[in-house]
Amino acid sequence: xxxxxSETDWKRVLAHKEGDPIPFExxxxxYDPNDAEAAHAWFEQADLVRKGKLVRRGKRGxxxxxxxxxxxLRLSPExxxxxxxxxPGWQTxxxxxxxxxxxxxx
Numbered sequence: 001x002x003x004x005x006s007e008t009d010w011k012r013v014l015a016h017k018e019g020d021p022i023p024f025e026x027x028x029x030x031y032d033p034n035d036a037e038a039a040h041a042w043f044e045q046a047d048l049v050r051k052g053k054l055v056r057r058g059k060r061g062x063x064x065x066x067x068x069x070x071x072x073l074r075l076s077p078e079x080x081x082x083x084x085x086x087x088p089g090w091q092t093x094x095x096x097x098x099x100x101x102x103x104x105x106x
Contacts, residue, residue, distance in 0.1 A: 021034045079094075
């Protein structure tokens with residue numbers, strides 16, 4: 001197992017008392033952790049990574065035009081179960097199947 005040297009200043013961490021402002025210097029990071037608005041804004045834009053896999057990107061910019069329309073649609077359990085069984089992205093696959101059906105009948 002390859003151990004990497006920690007760059008954490010443990011003396012500084014252990015000297016911190018609950019309720020005290022978090023010591024912050026300009027080179028410490030992208031935002032002052034004592035500024036709640038700045039911390040919240042930074043986390044809103046951050047990518048979320050779990051076990052080395054990107055789970056969620058930071059917020060998207062404004063769309064020029066909506067690409068899809070939200071609808072409520074009742075489908076048979078067989079259809080839902082079939083597409084859900086194929087894993088994540090099942091709604092996109094339903095959309096693709098419907099578009100392919102339109103192309104075939106046009």
